[in-house]
Amino acid sequence: MCAQSHLHDSSHTEVSVARQSPNRPDADEPEIDADELEADELDEELDDDTPTAEGAAATGDRSLWTDTRIDPVEIALPSGVGLTLRAYRLSTTLTPTDIGEREEDLFESRARHAVPEDDEDTVIILDDDFPAEEDEDATEEIERRGKHERDEDEDAEADEEEDEEPAEDVPAFLTYKGQLLLFKNAESLVAFVRSGAPNDLAQLDTWDELRERIQPADVAASEEDSYELDLVVENLRGGHDSWDLHLLIDAGEVARDLAYALRLQPVLTALSPGSPLDDLDEALRSAAGGGLGAFRGRRRLKKIGAQQASIGWRTIIGKISAAVDWRD
Incomplete structure (x- = not known):
């Protein structure tokens, strides 16, 4: 009995030593609970989804803008890149920006005197x-x-x-007294919105909700709301073969919106139906549309003078830039 007991104890000791052998990678590590591991991984995922300074662009959270029907917009001008806000509302619900204090439009004055009496x-x-x-x-x-x-x-x-004639949706920007408010960063834009300072978007029915909820992380313009007006003239000067169709089409869209919201009549006239720049816009859209229309659009573009188009756009961008109030 003693011999058998000794052999059993010896065998048990060898098994125990084998289980604690340093050659096994997890020999000295405690057992990990599967539920705890799953909980830790979930916490890490939640931490990764927490909005940061990069904001909505990283998380894709645009609930604030969807709820308020106001969007952040990024506009690049020759003088810099700035952020602002834009909304579309029925024309019957908006009061236009007050341009009473804006200086007399010299461009409009010259155009008026250039018209012959006949x-x-x-x-x-x-x-x-x-x-x-x-x-x-x-x-x-x-x-x-x-x-x-x-x-x-x-x-x-x-x-x-x-x-x-039903009322139609028209653009409204973060403007005040005929000037577009552009901010160098998201923090300064948010500080302005929360301050309660007067502006033309304050008349919107969702403005108070925006003031309460907006955070710097929310202010990230989507790709379709980012416009590079600073590249337009240079691109047009490069010649027909180098024209960036979508760059120029987007520039036309935002220029019309800004001209309407800021009441820049010379810009509206320059882009009005039947004008040379409107013909350019139609040809660009045809060329970008694909199919037979794209072929015809490219042929129409070849007939448009690059120098004339660049001069026209330089004037438009100059008029818009003159109506900008930069905020740090």
């Missing part, structure tokens, strides 16, 4: 229904009735137009 709008009405010869009384009666009927028709048409 080019002033003149309306000539020709009425072939009038008889060639009539007595004076009959003529006066016809003219009186005709004027009365025309006035009634014009009033009716005006009323119909007011009833039929």
Whole structure:
């Protein structure tokens, strides 16, 4: 019995030593609970998802902008890159920015004096229904009735137009007294919004919610809301083969939005339907659209003078830059 007991003890000791052998990598490590490991990994994932200074661009969280229907916008101008805010609302719900204190627009003044007197709008009405010869009384009666009927028709048409034309969405930016407020960084933009300082977006129904919730981490413009106006003139000067279609198309879109919001009439006129720069925009869109339309668009682009286009855009960017109020 003693011998057998001794052999059993000896065998047990060898097994124990084998289990604690240093040749086994986890011999001295404590056992790890699977539930604890899973919890630790979950905590690490949550830490990684916590918004940082890089903000919404890293996390993809745009709930603030979706809820308030206001978006951060990044605009690059020759004088620098800045952040601002933009929203689209019905024109009937917005009060335009006040440009009463803005200096007289010299460009508009020069354009006004450049119009020859012979080019002033003149309306000539020709009425072939009038008889060639009539007595004076009959003529006066016809003219009186005709004027009365025309006035009634014009009033009716005006009323119909007011009833039929629905209000449309128009752009509004973070502006004040006819100037665009551009901020060098997200922190300064957030500080301005929270300060309650007067601005034209304060009239929006979601502005108070934005003031309460906005954080620097939220202020990250998406790719579609980033515009490089500083590259437009240089790109146009490079010639047709080097034109960046999407760069120029995006520039046209934001320039129209800014011109409307800032009430820059010369810019609106330069980009109005039928203007040379509007023709350029249509050709760019056709060329970028693909298919047969793209071929025709490229042919139309070849007929547009690069120098003329670059000069026109230089003027537009200059007008927009002059209406910017930079904030640090």
